[in-house]
Amino acid sequence: MALTSIDGAQEVRIVTMADCHGCPAIKRSIFSLVAGRDRAELITHFRLVSFSPKATVFHEGDREPYLHIVRGGIAKLIKTGESGEERIVRLVRPGDAVGLELLLGDSCRHTVSALTRLETCRMSVDELRKRIDANPELAAKLFRQWQDGLDNADLFLTEFSTGTAHARVARLLLYMTTGGIGENCVIPGREDMAAMLGLTTETVSRITAEFKRQGLMVPEGEHCCETLDREKLKTIALSSGRSTPGERDPGDAAGGH
């Protein structure tokens, strides 16, 4: 067995002012408005943590003393069903906080793990609570974070859990490679895609393979894909699925060789 429960392949470091300045998440972060001397004090409570892909940040049900703000990379939030199946309920990107529920004294709602290489800024829940009481603007920032989470959840519900398999895959590809999440061009593994879309890995594989054959996506490097035909994918994302009626594409049918 691989020691799945202890895959905290992480590394921890003190945070410097330089880290903060270079932080790609600073704008969206809840601490964006804390500056100068205050920030200097604040960051003594921070730690930089990095996780290799698939490493775990939280386990569902745990009661952690820290929450994390994502600095770089993408993390997935997983709910494990009673029958053991895993469902990815949303992805988080730089600037998002994970573990906000800890602020309320609750236990972790999801298992959070790294989809890509992940870097977070870790902070004590208690410390954060103190600051919230003192600073109403911070509360507003947190409202926004929660709202972002909700919007994200709605997105997964409306875009990734509705419609045909073709439409879902198309929508996910667009999502992963546009403003929403994709700074670069990250295409998750088939299993992760399946867990986001409520499909099987086989189905996802078939459909992505089909898209590739049709030239709608051209893989570049590992889990990366620079060129995709956004327009056509958008059509598929909207329509109920396959090639638009009337516009059959003779190219693919014979694809299997």
Added chain:
Amino acid sequence: MALTSIDGAQEVRIVTMADCHGCPAIKRSIFSLVAGRDRAELITHFRLVSFSPKATVFHEGDREPYLHIVRGGIAKLIKTGESGEERIVRLVRPGDAVGLELLLGDSCRHTVSALTRLETCRMSVDELRKRIDANPELAAKLFRQWQDGLDNADLFLTEFSTGTAHARVARLLLYMTTGGIGENCVIPGREDMAAMLGLTTETVSRITAEFKRQGLMVPEGEHCCETLDREKLKTIALSSGRSTPGERDPGDAAGGH
């Protein structure tokens, strides 16, 4: 055209202290800790609003000056897709707030309408904002509200958008008649169920009919259902669906007559 946009079949009333005392939502409400003189002042900004089933509270995209706290009944939050199809992304119950996003200056995220007869306590967004700045405990209450929304969204994602149609319907029935939502015994119309489960009304109808024939649910009155076989429904909710292999049930097959 039916004036669909103006189906605000509502009635508005000033709020009295007695209303507050009798409020079934008082415990979960964000204002639970405001009492005495403060409350007396507070409620001058409240209005009681009641909606008949299907009436609309908010329209997605609108910028309303009020948010609502549900006092009684159940409301549905609807997202309308680009192709016009409606998806119910969650239900809210007494004590829940709708329109929190208005606090952040955003427009309404969902079309909110009454599933059952609905009574809400309406409040000015601006007034609420003032109070938040003055009262950190209120912020904490709001955190909780947002978190409840998130939990609810996760529930819809994991319970109602995954698994076979049988499992989904079973889970929804259990949800509607247990702690989660169901004080009484509300069974939504087939179309609403379909919109929550990502299925067609026909499929939902078939499955509920099947459940009825098997005696798993016995309708009582209009959209109400007192007796249901929770245990068997739980089994169906977990398993991938129909009668467990080996334990075929001879009762149903001939059901059609």
Added chain:
DNA sequence: CGTCGGCTTGAAGTTAATCAACAATCGTGG
């Protein structure tokens, strides 16, 4: 009494899951 909306049912057609095999890729250690 007739019509309308919501529910049920049937038959046919599609779609995606399942089971099973195989290919490609990765990481590891020889």
Added chain:
DNA sequence: CCACGATTGTTGATTAACTTCAAGCCGACG
């Protein structure tokens, strides 16, 4: 550097599940 086993991705054949289209039913209501 290559060989090996272990993942991860691809593909096919088959079956089960759900949708679609179409019709009929029932109760409410004008």
